[in-house]
Amino acid sequence: MITAIGKALRRIRLEKDEYLKDMADKLGVSSSYLSAIENGKRRLTSHLLEKIKKTYRLSPEQAEELDRASLETQERVYVDINGMSESKKTLAMAFARDFEGISEEQMRRIRDILEEGDDK
Known part of the structure; x- marks a missing residue:
């Protein structure tokens, strides 16, 4: 297909x-x-x-x-955590684990935070 x-x-x-x-x-x-x-x-x-x-x-x-x-x-997203700080690894794993439970509002807020970082 x-x-x-x-x-x-x-x-x-x-x-x-x-x-x-x-x-x-x-x-x-x-x-x-x-x-x-x-x-x-x-x-x-x-x-x-x-x-x-x-x-x-x-x-x-x-x-x-x-x-x-x-x-x-894509059906899967791969994140290379090699070389990341422990706090970033923990955050990435928590995000992956809880991804299905994130609401639309929470996704919007996360997206806003990430886009804020793009402006710097």
């Missing part, structure tokens, strides 16, 4: 008049690997996501659409 990221990649290929193999060759991956990503059998890495944006010189809007499709396709 084609995923949201698969649809987005296909749209890029069609706009560039390319086949799956053409895109795979440009990105330095096999056609079967790219097909597996499109069909949800393999996960799109952040490295390959950035390579697609750069290789195809996507506009900010197109890059954002690709990011959204990638997020929509």
